[in-house]
Amino acid sequence: MMVRVEGVLDTAQVAELRALIESGEWVDGNETSGHQSRTAKRNRQLRQGSQTEQEAGRMVLDALGRTPEFIAAALPLKVFPPLFNRYEGGETFGAHVDNSIRRLDGTDFRIRSDLSATLFLADPDSYGGGELIVEDLFGEHRVKLPAGDLVLYPASSVHRVTPVTSGARIGSFFWLQSMVRDPGEREQLYRLDRTVRLLSSERGPSDGAVLELTNLYHNLMRRWADA
Numbered sequence: 001m002m003v004r005v006e007g008v009l010d011t012a013q014v015a016e017l018r019a020l021i022e023s024g025e026w027v028d029g030n031e032t033s034g035h036q037s038r039t040a041k042r043n044r045q046l047r048q049g050s051q052t053e054q055e056a057g058r059m060v061l062d063a064l065g066r067t068p069e070f071i072a073a074a075l076p077l078k079v080f081p082p083l084f085n086r087y088e089g090g091e092t093f094g095a096h097v098d099n100s101i102r103r104l105d106g107t108d109f110r111i112r113s114d115l116s117a118t119l120f121l122a123d124p125d126s127y128g129g130g131e132l133i134v135e136d137l138f139g140e141h142r143v144k145l146p147a148g149d150l151v152l153y154p155a156s157s158v159h160r161v162t163p164v165t166s167g168a169r170i171g172s173f174f175w176l177q178s179m180v181r182d183p184g185e186r187e188q189l190y191r192l193d194r195t196v197r198l199l200s201s202e203r204g205p206s207d208g209a210v211l212e213l214t215n216l217y218h219n220l221m222r223r224w225a226d227a
């Protein structure tokens, strides 16, 4: 399942985050690559573990915590500290897979990557190319979103970023371990959650059917989720 989450950051928050990360130190993106993706990756990244990166990462995590649509879709258990990248002058990230297990350098913080996420931080009209392309059995999904919007996609997918032909594509990216490991179960919970919220806005939260569906949601969480 791929989900677009709109408005994780508003215009002012994007500007604040951009100003912060642009003051930081940018290094070759291959510092964090796994073995396979190393050959495919040509971009730059905010230095991992730097103070700027940690502060910017906290801003992203705070914003995610205030975004119910993100929580509902991802059901996050552990989120890897967000990283920041930029592509310009033809830089690109060829087809690759993300590592299944991610450990934060120098710590014992580890996650199983269930979902990958990109939070777009540049206006799509300000750069050429730079589409995130996610493959599944149906074909290719091309994603290029307004600044402040995020895409969640299966970490199990082959994906790539097309060359940036003008301007600069700036974004935050991260992986997360979901409370619900199985993508099919997670999708059903997300669909049910959306339906409950819709019905609840129409009928009120104490309506009998709303109550029954809310109960069903939580009982399925009890069966499928690890907390």
Ligand SMILES: O=C(O)CCC(=O)C(=O)O
Pocket: 085, 093, 098, 118, 132, 159, 161, 171, 173
């Ligand atoms: O830049 C992006 O949107 C995706 C980055 C990516 O796929 C990765 O770093 O593994």
Ligand SMILES: [Fe+2]
Pocket: 096, 097, 098, 116, 159
């Ligand atoms: Fe990736």
